[in-house]
Amino acid sequence: MTKVLSIDRESLNKLFRYCFSLCKQREDAYDLLHDSVEKYLQQSRPNVTNQFAFIKRIARNRFYDQQRRKKVVQFDVFDEDEFVDSESDLEKIMVDKLTLNRIWQLLSASEREVIYLWAGEGLSASEIASELSIPRATVLSRLRRLRLRIARDYSSDQFGGI
């Protein structure tokens, strides 16, 4: 029996954007998605009700496995003194395209992933924490680092005091 993918185009594009958030480069994102779809079809699990979530998880696991093989180590620095609600702070920030593209290049994969889920899929910090099985504090920490990077990139005058 031949298994083929049965997922709509919008979901495929969402998966691609998720892979893009992990890989940063378009070509790598497409390769990751292609490999993940193949792996999904090769698995003999019947009756997967949410193909989208399943393939997304495969892509995530594949990406971080590759990172580990390449010995790319990322540490999350969590400042316990920072109790600012980073979500609402981020909502206030205004940014231009050039700055955004510049900062995007500086972010780590885990930061890009959280930012994609926050902005691209519209999830809250709690929802992101649940999806990634990480503490909410870690999610907030990664969002906060984005805020700090933007602040450093802009002069204090341009940044409106944030």
Add this chain to the structure above:
Amino acid sequence: MVKKPLRSALKEKFENECLSEIEISSLESISVESSERLNHSNKKFITWGAIAASVLLAIALTTQTYFFNSPNHALQNRIVREVLTNHLKITSLDIETSSINEIRQYFDRLNFAPYLSSQLKGIGLKLVGGRYCTLQGVIASHLRFLDHSGNIVTYYQAHYDQTHFGEIANVSLGEKPKIVYDHGYAMTIWREGNVVSVLARAKS
């Protein structure tokens, strides 16, 4: 420079990243053979209605509609799309050379030696190198050429077997290669003996 709220700006950035039609087609055409067997509870659901539907489908498959949408036709489209997708990606080459002998020495993992088919004669191609790749899951050579206009031409070769590639025109027996036009590219597919070849170039 126009500033936008961060979340909107990020959302817009992500939404600008979209799969191309060719990439979507390539993903949709991925298929794997499953060795899944019907278990007992599945067998319970094979009703007479399902059998009747299968008979009707078999009748429909003998019409002209079947001719144009045969499994072999679909398989050849998948092969063409796979090569076209890789042609457009312009992935870095494993070996850069204009020597077919060096190419043959490099591709020692194939069970045939890549060669320049007579089907390439008269096109005016200059070899620039190659890389290992796969075609429908079978290990293949991906050679890159430049034509007289400097356009990239992609040439895939793999060991032919009917399971993976279906029925393909065999030029060794005098059959003509099949040409498919896809997104402005001419995709030629043929086999010679036990080697299947696919050529991708801009439609001139």
